[in-house]
Amino acid sequence: xxxxxxxxxxxxxxxxxxxxxxxxxxxxxxxxxxxxxxxxxxxxxxxxxxxxxxxxxxxxxxxxxxxxxxxxxxxxxxxxxxxxxxxxxxxxxxxxxxxxxxxxxxxxxxxxxxxxxxxxxxxxxxxxxxxxxxxxxxxxxxxxxxxxxxxxxxxxxxxxxxxxxxxxxxxxxxxxxxxxxxxxxxxxxxxx
Numbered sequence: 001x002x003x004x005x006x007x008x009x010x011x012x013x014x015x016x017x018x019x020x021x022x023x024x025x026x027x028x029x030x031x032x033x034x035x036x037x038x039x040x041x042x043x044x045x046x047x048x049x050x051x052x053x054x055x056x057x058x059x060x061x062x063x064x065x066x067x068x069x070x071x072x073x074x075x076x077x078x079x080x081x082x083x084x085x086x087x088x089x090x091x092x093x094x095x096x097x098x099x100x101x102x103x104x105x106x107x108x109x110x111x112x113x114x115x116x117x118x119x120x121x122x123x124x125x126x127x128x129x130x131x132x133x134x135x136x137x138x139x140x141x142x143x144x145x146x147x148x149x150x151x152x153x154x155x156x157x158x159x160x161x162x163x164x165x166x167x168x169x170x171x172x173x174x175x176x177x178x179x180x181x182x183x184x185x186x187x188x189x190x191x192x
Contacts, residue, residue, distance in 0.1 A: 104185070
């Protein structure tokens with residue numbers, strides 16, 4: 001049987017017979033290996049990486065996702081609370097908005113004063129005509145439904161698309177608007 005070459009790759013060497021010369025046995029020539037070389041140079045071998053159980057490898061990712069979910073939920077709670085607090089400071093309770101505007105109902109140079117209220121989810125607008133507060137008028141708007149309906153701010157805006165000097169009143173709430181047309185020195189709710 002022929003002797004194997006000392007340069008053969010280690011994975012291909014299955015069996016190395018020892019050579020004999022007469023009665024004395026000659027041991028095989030040791031192959032150069034990294035362990036011998038590193039040991040010879042007094043260099044430590046790199047540590048083998050410990051294997052982690054597959055279910056534990058997802059633990060940092062799962063923990064990070066749970067932490068981010070907690071941050072998002074907490075952020076939404078704080079954001080909602082902060083919105084209510086800022087609306088309390090700006091509009092009060094019950095939610096109240098007021099403004100002055102010339103709408104053609106005035107008897108002098110003083111603008112009319114308008115109050116928009118959200119009383120328990122019902123929108124009410126009070127007009128105090130400029131120069132004649134004795135003839136105050138009240139307009140009833142729509143009912144707001146849903147959770148915390150009494151905390152929804154209501155604002156007013158006046159627009160005069162026809163340039164008649166008698167602007168229409170827009171009641172704005174929850175990304176919605178209701179139009180009150182300015183007719184005969186009063187406001188009338190627009191019919192759908």
